[in-house]
Amino acid sequence: MLKDEKKTASVSERVVEVDGGLLGEADNALLAKLGYKSEFKREFSLIETVSFAFSIMGVVASVSSTLVFGLASGGHVGMVFGWLIPSLFVMTIALSMAEMASSMPTSAGLYYFSAKLAPPKYAALSSWITGWANITGQVTLVCGIDFTCAQMITSAISVSSNGATNLSLGATYGILLVILFSHGIVCSAATSVLARLNLFYVLINVGTTIAAIIALLVVSGDNKVSTKDAFTLFENNTGWASNGWAFILAFTSPMWTLTGYDSAAHISEEVSGAARAAPIAILVGVGATASLGWLLLIAASFVTISVTDLLNSELPLPMAQLFLDVLGKRGMLAIWSLIIVVQYVTGAAQCVDASRVVFAFARDNALPGSRWWKRINRHTMTPVNAVWFVVGVSAICGVLGFSETALTSLAGSSVIGLYTSYAAPIFLRITSGRDKLVPGPFHLGRWAVPIGAIAVAWVSFMVVMLFFPPGSNTTAVDMNYAVVIIMGVFVFATLWWILSARHWFHGPIKNVDDASSTQSAPEKPNLSAEESIQT
Numbered sequence: 301m302l303k304d305e306k307k308t309a310s311v312s313e314r315v316v317e318v319d320g321g322l323l324g325e326a327d328n329a330l331l332a333k334l335g336y337k338s339e340f341k342r343e344f345s346l347i348e349t350v351s352f353a354f355s356i357m358g359v360v361a362s363v364s365s366t367l368v369f370g371l372a373s374g375g376h377v378g379m380v381f382g383w384l385i386p387s388l389f390v391m392t393i394a395l396s397m398a399e400m401a402s403s404m405p406t407s408a409g410l411y412y413f414s415a416k417l418a419p420p421k422y423a424a425l426s427s428w429i430t431g432w433a434n435i436t437g438q439v440t441l442v443c444g445i446d447f448t449c450a451q452m453i454t455s456a457i458s459v460s461s462n463g464a465t466n467l468s469l470g471a472t473y474g475i476l477l478v479i480l481f482s483h484g485i486v487c488s489a490a491t492s493v494l495a496r497l498n499l500f501y502v503l504i505n506v507g508t509t510i511a512a513i514i515a516l517l518v519v520s521g522d523n524k525v526s527t528k529d530a531f532t533l534f535e536n537n538t539g540w541a542s543n544g545w546a547f548i549l550a551f552t553s554p555m556w557t558l559t560g561y562d563s564a565a566h567i568s569e570e571v572s573g574a575a576r577a578a579p580i581a582i583l584v585g586v587g588a589t590a591s592l593g594w595l596l597l598i599a600a601s602f603v604t605i606s607v608t609d610l611l612n613s614e615l616p617l618p619m620a621q622l623f624l625d626v627l628g629k630r631g632m633l634a635i636w637s638l639i640i641v642v643q644y645v646t647g648a649a650q651c652v653d654a655s656r657v658v659f660a661f662a663r664d665n666a667l668p669g670s671r672w673w674k675r676i677n678r679h680t681m682t683p684v685n686a687v688w689f690v691v692g693v694s695a696i697c698g699v700l701g702f703s704e705t706a707l708t709s710l711a712g713s714s715v716i717g718l719y720t721s722y723a724a725p726i727f728l729r730i731t732s733g734r735d736k737l738v739p740g741p742f743h744l745g746r747w748a749v750p751i752g753a754i755a756v757a758w759v760s761f762m763v764v765m766l767f768f769p770p771g772s773n774t775t776a777v778d779m780n781y782a783v784v785i786i787m788g789v790f791v792f793a794t795l796w797w798i799l800s801a802r803h804w805f806h807g808p809i810k811n812v813d814d815a816s817s818t819q820s821a822p823e824k825p826n827l828s829a830e831e832s833i834q835t
Contacts (some may be wrong), residue, residue, distance in 0.1 A: 327405075327574055334406050335810035336569070336663075339676050341491050344571040346580065348495040353564040353585030355501035356653055358445070358646030359592045360509040361639050362557035364619035365448045367600065368611070371618055373550035374543075375535030375607040376525070379597045382550025387590035389758040390558045393719075394586040395744060396726045396752045398579035401565040402740030405574035407660040408808055409565040410434050413725035415807035417733025425797070427807040430724040431661050432793040434562075436786070437717030438654035441559060443476075443694040444711040445650055446483070447701045448617075449643040450475040455620040456636050459629060463614070469702050476698045479647065484691040487651045490680040491570045494652060501645040508638040509592050512623075513599045515635055520603040520626050530601040537611055548765060555762055556711060557593060559718050561585045563653035566660070579742035654690045659683035664809045666801070709781035712766045716786055723759035726752045 328338040370379035400413045411431035418426035453475055454467045538546040564581035568574035603626050604610060613621035623632040662673035677684040700710050729737060730752035744751055769780040
């Protein structure tokens, strides 16, 4: 009797507890319903998934990398409110994405969402466009993060030598290659190792951010601007005549930082209780990063005595000069070393995220050489080939770093690519997919449409803004070439679609048969995403 009861137990009764997270047949049954067989070990717990989504945005390092945008585009106002306003709008995107990730927790993520929410006639094309936009953003973001890490290292070398040693762009590129290679090794590890590493990532990230805020406010003493100036002093150093437009350009900083939170969806096949953990990770990651980033920028605003001096610094990053001015050489090198570590682990987390996107897209045969990139290493049970694909393409993109303008354009391209891929399924969710989404444990209910509409409108506005050059008097040297990079990928993907892919790419490919799906959840083959977790 007991044996028979065990054989007919429901999915939820057969789940086992691992590291505080639920790991069992419920996750795999839901994945099978989505059309994929389970190929990973589910070793990310809830806290590790949240840590991953938070770490990938690397708040203190990202703020340090992008401070120049706020400084030039509004000074103190640009730093403080140029961060706050976009952060509020990004939360609408995070809410919409969290709802879809809860309903469809698969590594395919955004392009899978587009395929399932689009009208059947356009499902494949929607999936193709979303996938290529996401791939572009993911890989170029790895390059952008790691090249900035290399720049941080060169800044530290310059300060430690009192300006006697200033490495060339060639040397900076060499450092980039070393960083990328080390990330390839780290990210090829087993899921259990990657999950534990993210606990360290989040500790160093949060700890360094808090340390930077305290150090700036305490060590500066009375050498601060007034509260009124810290929040209201506006300076336009962009060259644009319109102060309003100059201020809008400050939005680049948070838009660059608040990217990659779709990572929680992309690792969902490695997560216990993914339908719950993924949306929580997305929302906590974005909320915590936005909040800590704003506090850090408020502290930076108070201790910025001269915006012009920071912008004219010989160091590659104005934040490095700010730390040097406030903390002195030793203090700056101490905090800067920690920020370099944060930037490094941010790049490592992003490399994992990008590799999962490459794996998933290749699993549906949508990339050149897909048969190589979709292979799972039998020792680590992770897509090692996809990891090295990301490393290789990032190294090629890094050549653009020999031109500061090209590198900035590459950074803009990553944001445009990612946010385009975010907006596409959200747009489909509030139009053709209103009645198609099966609610997961987290859903927006009647708020889905208004929140989604705000998210799509915001992304549309920001994409246009990110194509603009930073100054009004533009030459070939300081032009924003993001449009060239984005259009290059668009033309390639479009031609491939017209000439070939439209004949064989039909969107996500089901690689699990109905029998295996039924065996995974014999009692309730028609469970919704929420029911399969809550039964």
